[in-house]
Amino acid sequence: MTLTADIALTLGTLDLRVDIEVAPGELLALLGPNGAGKSTVLRCLAGLAPLREGSVVIDGEVVDDPAADVFVEPEHRQVGVVFQNYLLFDHMSVLENVAFGLRARRTPRADARRIAYDWLDRVGLAEYAGQRPRVLSGGQAQRAALARALATNPRLLLLDEPLAALDAGTRGAVRRDLRQHLATFDGMRVLVTHDPVDAYALADRVAILDAGRLVQVGTFAEVTAHPRSRYVADLVGVNLVSGVVADGALMTPGGATVVIADALPGPAFAVIRPTSITIDRHSPVGSSVRNTWPGVVADVDRLGDRVRVGIDGALPLTAEITVAALESLALRPGDNVVAAVKATDIECYPA
Amino acid sequence: MTLTADIALTLGTLDLRVDIEVAPGELLALLGPNGAGKSTVLRCLAGLAPLREGSVVIDGEVVDDPAADVFVEPEHRQVGVVFQNYLLFDHMSVLENVAFGLRARRTPRADARRIAYDWLDRVGLAEYAGQRPRVLSGGQAQRAALARALATNPRLLLLDEPLAALDAGTRGAVRRDLRQHLATFDGMRVLVTHDPVDAYALADRVAILDAGRLVQVGTFAEVTAHPRSRYVADLVGVNLVSGVVADGALMTPGGATVVIADALPGPAFAVIRPTSITIDRHSPVGSSVRNTWPGVVADVDRLGDRVRVGIDGALPLTAEITVAALESLALRPGDNVVAAVKATDIECYPA
Amino acid sequence: MTRARPRGRRVGLPVPVLVLACVAIVFFALPLVGLLWRTPWADAWTYLADDDVLTALRLSLVCSLWATALSLVFGVPLAWLLARVEFAGRGIVRALCTLSMVLPPVVGGVALFAALGRRGLVGEYLDRWFGITLPFTTAGVVVAQTFVAMPFLVITVESALRQLDTRFDDASRTLGATRWYTFRRVTLPAIRPALVAGAVLSWARALGEFGATITFAGNFPGTTQTMPLAVYLSLETNTDEAIVLALVLITISFAVLIGLRDHWFGRPDRLQGTATA
Amino acid sequence: MTRARPRGRRVGLPVPVLVLACVAIVFFALPLVGLLWRTPWADAWTYLADDDVLTALRLSLVCSLWATALSLVFGVPLAWLLARVEFAGRGIVRALCTLSMVLPPVVGGVALFAALGRRGLVGEYLDRWFGITLPFTTAGVVVAQTFVAMPFLVITVESALRQLDTRFDDASRTLGATRWYTFRRVTLPAIRPALVAGAVLSWARALGEFGATITFAGNFPGTTQTMPLAVYLSLETNTDEAIVLALVLITISFAVLIGLRDHWFGRPDRLQGTATA
């Protein structure tokens, strides 16, 4: 029994077409830039946004299929959702919030409260049980929302950035907690996150969504090994160049040429690691380096003992150099420089 | 000209007593667990929560002082705030939101719109200028809120987790942007964040708030080098033990003894790095290791090729071992183990 | 330093607004003060001791409470429909609801006759098939009062529902709550201020209702003579008595409204600063 | 599969609620249908051609719009005061506002006399010092209508203000907006549905107002005879004419309400799914 969703939907400027499948017990992480449509995908799965086309099938049950005129209301889908903005009910106590789903499913009051209390305890909010959600801080509210969704024992759990508002201390603990609970949970889970660490730590598979389309699906390692979008490249911290390979070189739409050690002709991506890039004031003469691109320093960004230098030019790049190198070069934004990379340091794979 | 705040306030369960000072051009990062009172401190500075006692002085102007019966309304404080929940006005376009502060200060409409548009452009939202904020995704809304606060050119800028909702790709860029803008900004800035990277990258000084009290203030390096709270220890990923040193050993309130290489007698903190801890099924016999603590495995957490093992006992610890070590020991939660650390691997400093 | 002002004087509202609000308060208070000033306190007790007055008072309370209850039972669903379902003719339905406010009082009664009277569209069959006649009965009073009072509830609640963030409804439904459970446990509590305000408006309107009642239900002590009718009739003979009776009505509604306490009109002015959306 | 239902039939509301709402609609519609059924369509035009009717109609519109405007100008500040400032006697002020709803119509007029009449508490001085007399003037009609209409606005707007999240006000003020600017540009737009609803309620109430007007302002064609008074007088002689005139009132308020469009009653039912708080 799995979740199979084939989503087509237009909302304002968003044109969403996404095909996902989640196996039982599997956790799929949805990553993507702001506005990519991640939250909207979750809304479709939860039944809060009916599809225009396609279908959603949970555990073999068709819950949305416009063509067959089928739509199961959200309350009958047994789908738990942790919303991006918590959405706790302000007129109930925190305990009642967590007990809400159970009460809605007719669990006797005493049982519901007991179970809810256990959940609150688990997320470290037992002492706030009788308080109104409005006195909770951002992270506390997020944890309460998590407890509320988990308390209903859903068959599919949707989490919209559940850890985003947690503090660093709690975050690790809640992430661990979440993982432990999810391990005993035989349903499917879809997690929207911005934090690659969450995706890495929690997800079995990762799907990258960009402007309403899935651009990459696979394990975290697969996806990060061969970025196919600017977003993933930024996530991993590498330079991604796309273009067409011909005669051992990749031509970018911007007109730059990237010489490559060995690659099949055709559309391709090239990955250039910032650490592989050397920066010079002048073109290196008589060097074995096959790629040299002139450019202008756009910004210089110190991060600890490393410095990231943004270079504008036909091929915009980010290079990473040491503080020592920076000082010896005395780079300032606006300076003309040449970036150089060995062809063998560039990884290239078909697009 | 500086910001000097001496805040005393009670709100619900929160008893806040905080003393902070921010120099012109300085950026102070406030870190702390959820519910520590970080947002409340910002509210006090902005004039949204009047003090019970103490005073707030911005640029030499007393803006709040209950004893002297002085209170300057928020609109006259020239303090920009980026709120934790964006709080964009839903009945105006995104552009009007950003222009709002300028319009409120009587900037002519055309000028206000132009400046606002520039700001939107800077945060990458130019194409959303005419839209309602409700169509923005979480991160887009956060960026719009940032633009709105910066557009009024405040003398003190308060940021309540301004980057929390941004995606990994945008985050770096917005952080860089923010830093660039902040560099040209000669006012004071207070930033609440959960992300140590933000604090590290943006802040001149860091203040750690816990349960309404400042527990540590200093540069990021100073604070993380000698954690004085559980929160900071978690942030840095080390075990923090507090107790009293006597006769070359630290006694914890839990009854454990930590033998230390050299330390002055008196209350002290000890830091034990997870990687310094070795785990064994039995006490090492005839070893030079001076500290051995029996315990029970609480959880085992794989993060890439490293494994974090939580150990419960008189001295709760987190150890970090390799996957190979884990497999050879075949550890499961509930197993009895002995954690061992060399006395010289433990750093100890007075509390 | 110049812009700082002592904390003691922080009123919270701009002065012109305060002035306008005070004018409004005076405008409402003056007629009451005027009435009190004109009240013949010496004779007040004799007027009140009248049995008919007590009967009318009891009837007024019973009928207005019934009318409020009916307004809630039917008006809240109607408000929900208007606020949340997109349908052709929604504007017409909304306009229909305000109909009884615009109808001159007597015409309201005539319209009720046309619908529910003995010769009315539906009333004829109510009478013939079920033996139910509304005119000249206490039930008729309740109908007339409901007719004029319900619009207040509907309009108030609808506007509150529209102001409400529907994402909370979403959250509730994903937790397994049906639309109905969601409505009861999430939506209604969230609009409680408006609900109470609407109910109060309806109740006050029903309590003071005169025109439609006297036309549709007539005026018979014990069955259909409510306080406003008693007041009106005593005005014919004795203005003093009328003023005393009107004061009784005022006192009662004051007692109820003040008894309701602020609390029911909405959440206490909370100190903000927390993060839940 | 059993719980799935065809999309076509998703009404959005639970059936019992729909049933209740429909009963409410029928309850409001029936009297109108009844009136239409009783209307003597053949003679309708002759009644309407009357000059006095047109005069009354114009006066009704002018006065009710003035009353609505005054209700807004004074009522919104009062609502703001009630919703946002904690002060002793807040409950009493709120009760005062609903006073005119509870007062039987004629007593309302008597109370206005006591306050603003030529021999009234304040009226005497208005007359003596400023030469202003309100009774029996068009201004008096406006005063009487405002007195009965403003409470609707105050109560509706107050409840909306209480439901509003004040953190948006905070955000506005940190952006340099004064309380007043914040109120105009942030608070008011956010409660627009309630504002429109309150104004509509007030307007409708003013348009239909009869009792206080005929007592306080008299019934002079051209200066104080509004439509409801004209209807009242024509009832003296001719029920048919009264019904026709009432229909004119109804038609006008319908036209206005339907013309207002849904839009003004609140934001369109937006598709949710975005993140702004």
Add this chain to the structure above:
Amino acid sequence: DTESAGTVTVFAAASLTDAFTEIGDAFTVEHPDTTVVFNFSGSSALVTQIVEGAPADVFASADPSNMTKLTDADANATEPVVFTTNLAAIVVAPGNPTGITGVADLATDDLIVVQCAPEVPCGRYAAQVFENAGVSVSPKSLEENVKAVVTKVTLGEADAGIVYVTDVIAAGADAEAVEIPAAVNVVAEYPIAVTAGAPNPDAAGAFVDFVLSDRGQTILTSYGFVEP
């Protein structure tokens, strides 16, 4: 006949609406310089208004008791004069479907009978009629004014009611009158007076004179009023 000019403001009982409107027109034909302004309302409301200082010149009441309130308040300038009278009648639906022939027929529970409340004049008259006829009628409703009684009968909600002859005539084809024999009937008197604060006492006097004149009386009679 006094000469008059300007505006004369007449506060008249609502039941006089049609008759006085015609009288006003006729009056202005005779006194072209004078404009007549009417304020029709319930007699007691009119008294209240006059006592509150309304700019009335003439007050025409539908019953002596309201005129008495005016004289009690010393708000009259001339002695009240009864200018017309009205007779009680039984109002029934057109064609008299229930076959009522007299007051005695009303004393049954099978009929829905309405009358005015004892607080208003027509209610007192109705009670008087029943007393004179020696019957006990249990009305379903005690209406606040005569017109409400007529309306209930014309709309078919009541079977019969006690009203004035003039009301039945005004209702035209919608109602029919069953006469009450003079022996048991009562006479309702309509007094008129110039008010104390009359802004235009000359014109007021002229108007009262006109009402009492033959021309005025003819018009009143045409609406069913009876000369005193």
